[in-house]
Amino acid sequence: MKHHSLIFLTGFSGSGKSTIGPLLANSLGYGFIDLDQEIESKAGKSITKIFAEEGEQAFRNLELETLRQLTGKKELVVSLGGGVLENNDCYGLIRENGTLVYLKSSPRSLARRLCNKTDRPLLKGEHGKRLSREEIELKISTILEKREPRYATADLNVQTDIKRIGFTVEELTRKIIRFVRQAEQARLKQQSDNNREKQ
Numbered sequence: 240m241k242h243h244s245l246i247f248l249t250g251f252s253g254s255g256k257s258t259i260g261p262l263l264a265n266s267l268g269y270g271f272i273d274l275d276q277e278i279e280s281k282a283g284k285s286i287t288k289i290f291a292e293e294g295e296q297a298f299r300n301l302e303l304e305t306l307r308q309l310t311g312k313k314e315l316v317v318s319l320g321g322g323v324l325e326n327n328d329c330y331g332l333i334r335e336n337g338t339l340v341y342l343k344s345s346p347r348s349l350a351r352r353l354c355n356k357t358d359r360p361l362l363k364g365e366h367g368k369r370l371s372r373e374e375i376e377l378k379i380s381t382i383l384e385k386r387e388p389r390y391a392t393a394d395l396n397v398q399t400d401i402k403r404i405g406f407t408v409e410e411l412t413r414k415i416i417r418f419v420r421q422a423e424q425a426r427l428k429q430q431s432d433n434n435r436e437k438q
């Protein structure tokens with residue numbers, strides 16, 4: 240059964256899923272899981288190492304396998320990896336089991352946040368070469384254009400470009416509480432309508 244209080248945070252690398260996720264979970268009184276961290280502890284190595292030693296496809300398989308273990312959970316915030324929604328099975332599983340929330344940020348802000356990080360394998364150049372901020376922004380724009388249509392199907396979204404992290408958490412807490420309450424009311428109404436029809 241779908242639980243609307245199973246919250247999946249999506250968005251590009253650097254949109255703040257891992258930063259905001261635990262704060263949001265705390266604010267809602269929900270549990271928290273970071274899918275990337277879960278995969279790293281299951282595999283016993285970093286994502287960078289998984290990509291280097293086993294390839295991207297092996298990582299994508301681990302994403303699906305790890306997501307499957309979350310079906311049926313409730314009152315839980317899950318910070319997804321930035322590319323999970325590209326996989327149709329992962330996308331279907333997320334839509335069928337919970338609420339999708341999009342942290343939206345521009346390529347410029349994302350590049351500013353990520354240009355000094357070395358642990359995002361997709362944002363490196365050939366042979367793992369480090370890219371300049373301008374090159375990263377261009378790469379982000381290209382990948383984001385491909386991913387945006389799926390991100391845009393989220394139930395709720397929030398702009399994170401210029402907002403302080405605390406404001407984003409407050410805004411999301413309000414939106415999620417309202418959304419989960421309305422979804423639950425609609426579900427109860429549907430249930431009582433069905434019961435009435437049967438009588």
Ligand SMILES: Nc1ncnc2c1ncn2[C@@H]1O[C@H](COP(=O)(O)OP(=O)(O)OP(=O)(O)O)[C@@H](O)[C@H]1O
Pocket residue numbers: 250251252253254255256257258259275318319320321352353359399400402403404407
């Ligand atoms: N709203 C924000 N405002 C300013 N800086 C932010 C914001 N969100 C995240 N950051 C900074 O950007 C960096 C990356 O954030 P984070 O790791 O949370 O992104 P992510 O969405 O989980 O990325 P990934 O998909 O790669 O896991 C961190 O250093 C974080 O402090």
Ligand SMILES: O=C(O)C1=C[C@@H](O)[C@@H](O)[C@H](O)C1
Pocket residue numbers: 251252275286319320321322323358359360361
């Ligand atoms: O954008 C992506 O495809 C990725 C984002 C990160 O969260 C990690 O899941 C990994 O580095 C791949």
Ligand SMILES: [Mg+2]
Pocket residue numbers: 256257258275318319320
């Ligand atoms: Mg993250």
